[in-house]
Amino acid sequence: MSEQNLYAVIWDVDGTLVDTGELHFQAWVQLAQDLKMPFTRDDFTATFGRRNPEIIGALFPGHTPEEIAQLGEQKELYYRAEARHGIDLLPGVRELLDGLKAAGYKQALGSSAPHKNLEMITEITESLPYFQAIVGMEDTKRGKPDPEVFLVAAQRMGVPPQNCLVMEDAVAGIEAATAGGMKSIAITFVGHHSEDSLRAAGANLVVPSLEGITVETINRLLSRS
Ligand SMILES: [Mg+2]
Structure with missing residues (x-):
């Protein structure tokens, strides 16, 4: 099958595939x-979806790159301990x-999270x-x-960006999809971002959620016949 006939959906993870916000x-x-x-909570809302080094640099300034990496690892240890509950x-x-x-869609995860979390x-x-x-990160x-x-996800699947659709909950993620020449569906279920801001991105x-969204919806958005 030629590349032009391959289609893919790329999933953001936090807030899209699962709700891990809390x-x-x-x-x-x-x-x-x-x-x-x-x-x-405001710090959290302002930084959610960004990579750890950027969040730590913004909220806990004055650390060396090595310390920033260690702090990021410690945060993920705390997170995985919480997540084990379900x-x-x-x-x-x-x-x-x-x-x-x-x-026949290919599917990938495209996340800011470290591989251990994924x-x-x-x-x-x-x-x-x-x-x-x-x-991942x-x-x-x-x-x-x-x-x-x-x-990177599209390349690894061997699917051209214009044949990819991104599932996202965050404005930064929708902006990334748009900048990559991909289609996107925004889900407001977890609700960090307004419908207007997601549309503008x-x-x-x-x-509101993916309940009722079908393969036909995605075929239509990708003009796949
Ligand atoms: Mg997200």
Whole structure:
């Protein structure tokens, strides 16, 4: 099959595939307590979806790159300890993963999270077999809204960017999809971003959840016949 006939869906993870927001919030609070620094809900909302080095640099300034890397690892240790208590796929996700697989779509994860988190999430939710590529924090130099994470995922699947559709919950992620020449669906279920801001970032469709979204919807957005 030629590349032009291949199509793919690239999934953001946090807030799109699963809701891990509260787990991340609690992990940042624990890290901030170690540093005797504040960490508020507003800090969380302002930084959610960004890569750890950027968040730590903004909120806990004055550390060397090595210290920043260590603090990021400690935060992820706290996060994975929280997550072991349970994570579920968000509404409609499993049905769509199944439908897309049956329809011959390639699927990937495109996330700002480290690979250990992605391994844990795909293991707990039993979703690993759906994905032909998993792109995480270690695979990119620039975080969303730079399109790098999605372009790397497309390249690894061998699918041209214009045949890719991105699932996202965040404005920075929709901007990344748009910058990469990809279509996108924004999901407001977790609700960090307004419908207007997601549309302005280039989302082709904004939905409250993926319940009721079918392969036909995605075929139409990608002009796949
Ligand atoms: Mg997200």
